[in-house]
Amino acid sequence: MPGSCKKLIYLTIISIIVLSIPVHSIGQDGMQSNEDRLSDWAVEEIYAAIDAGLVPEELQAQYQKNITRSQYVLLALRVFDLSGKELKYSEERPFSDVLNHSKETDIVRAYNAGIVKGDGKGHFFPDNEITREEISSLIVNLLMQISPEKNYTPRDSYEFFDGNEISEWAKSYINYCFENQILNGTGKNEQGIVKMSPKDGATIEQSIALIYRLAQKEGLINETSYGTIRIYPEDVDVDAEVIEEFVSTFGESVFNIMKELSLDENIEVQDMRDKSITLQVGKNIINLDQKKFEKNLFGLFFDMNDEKSVNVYKHLLKESFEESEEGIKLFDEYLPQLKNSEPVEIYEEINENYIFVIKSSIEDSGIFYSISYIQPN
Structure with missing residues (x-):
């Protein structure tokens, strides 16, 4: 497939993702208080x-x-x-x-x-x-x-x-x-x-x-259980079958990271399916998704100065993809421009195995960015 066609396809996919991800306002975010933080x-x-x-x-x-x-x-x-x-x-x-x-x-x-x-x-x-x-x-x-x-x-x-x-x-x-x-x-x-x-x-x-x-x-705990994750704003636990399929898709280590993130009072799990999970971190949305043709870590950033969101995205990038170093390097390279709310349009193919995309959009409320790290299947 010609490079220009492939680029157009992935930019179109990103546009679809932006439109399909639910966004719920959770107010101003901040770091956990010392009283809430675990030792x-x-x-x-x-x-x-x-x-x-x-x-x-x-x-x-x-x-x-x-x-x-x-x-x-x-x-x-x-x-x-x-x-x-x-x-x-x-x-x-x-x-x-x-x-x-x-x-x-x-x-x-x-x-x-x-x-x-x-x-x-x-x-x-x-x-x-x-x-x-x-x-x-x-x-x-x-x-x-x-x-x-x-x-x-x-x-x-x-x-x-x-x-x-x-x-x-x-x-x-x-x-x-x-x-x-x-x-x-x-x-x-x-x-x-x-x-x-x-x-x-x-x-x-x-x-x-x-x-x-x-x-x-006393032998009262079933050690084989992966545990669960709570979905907001519905305030319901994810079914065990969904958890098991998610673990088989992304691995137990990625699930444990998601589970840990879900316990942070400044992070809400908005949606979780067997091959997809969506987090809201402050004003920003992060989605990890596995489709037939690709694995995609997608971020919809309305506030690039939210350090927690940036760190969560980089952490998931590192843990969800075998070759993530170049993606993290590119993310850090453009981060100063993103924090300054500068328009950025990036489409980088990495080692023929990964694609890193940054797309900026401007609305009346200001600029926001869609950022994707994609592994085509």
């Missing part, structure tokens, strides 16, 4: 816990904030429900201070499941931050319900240099959790004696990670 050590486990259905939606943010007693109940109930254990109600109103609370139903369920006990005087203190010694009690009680055949008496008694701060009722729970590496110390003194910090709180990410490890250890 590096926690990323893999938190995503895995979300995939496994262990994390309620309200706990999929503010990861650095300390978790409350009622929020921890939500996590514990997810594990209890995965175990398939039967729940029988013996008391409908065990705590006077949870009546009409937003999580009253969950707290009452947890009480009747034997997971929580309160203070013995009819109080649960649902909005207090949970302490580490309270976590140890909750975790052991949870384990006793899902695996009652096991012995939960600690084999030994352990010395902690802040042991005088541990409540008497909590010592057995603390010892068991420490002995079984469920709850580790928070440091050591000069003599090497562990500090337990029993009255300290725990962040949401620490709590999710602990619950995830617990569910793993």
